[in-house]
Amino acid sequence: MLKGTIVENSLSDKEILNHLKIEKTYNSEDWILHDVWVEENQVAGLAKSLDSGPWYIHLWEPGKDEIIVIFKDKTFIIKQSDKSTWSETIAYGQSIGIPEEQLDFIVKE
Numbered sequence: 001m002l003k004g005t006i007v008e009n010s011l012s013d014k015e016i017l018n019h020l021k022i023e024k025t026y027n028s029e030d031w032i033l034h035d036v037w038v039e040e041n042q043v044a045g046l047a048k049s050l051d052s053g054p055w056y057i058h059l060w061e062p063g064k065d066e067i068i069v070i071f072k073d074k075t076f077i078i079k080q081s082d083k084s085t086w087s088e089t090i091a092y093g094q095s096i097g098i099p100e101e102q103l104d105f106i107v108k109e
Contacts, residue, residue, distance in 0.1 A: 001037045002059035002068065003108070006046075008032035010055035016045055035108075046070050054097035058105050067105050071096065080107055 001021075008014060009031050021037040038046065038059055046057055050072040057070045060080070069076045069089050076089040086105070093103045 002040060002043075002061055004036055004038060004057055004059035005108075006034045006036055006057055007055070008034060010051055010057070011049050012051040013049040016042075016049040019045070043068060043070060043075070047072060047075060054093075056093060056098065056103075060107050062109050067107065069105060078105065080105070 006017070006020075008017070011017070017034060017036075019042065020034075022034050023037060024035040026033050043059070047070050050057065050070070052072060055072070059068045059070070060066065065079050065081050067078050067080055069078060071092065074092060076092070078085040078089055086103075089105075090100060090103045094100060
């Protein structure tokens with residue numbers, strides 16, 4: 001199982017939330033956030049559910065080094081321990097309008 005946080009406001013199709021294990025829901029300013037558990041076979045569905053624009057979801061398996069970064073049209077696999085693997089992902093995020101400071105891929109164990 002993969003763990004992550006989904007910004008509800010980033011979804012064009014909120015129906016996907018009914019198929020995920022939601023651990024916690026909370027607000028941060030104008031955003032509704034869901035800490036979720038996701039099966040690997042649900043990753044493609046998350047990409048399709050993202051709204052167009054500057055949004056992404058990142059997921060990780062606790063205790064593992066890989067982070068899956070999901071944009072609407074592209075998915076990247078980076079290593080938490082090696083920030084040199086992040087450069088292409090950050091460049092892509094910036095190209096669709098995400099500020100660099102929001103491309104931090106924080107992992108919460």
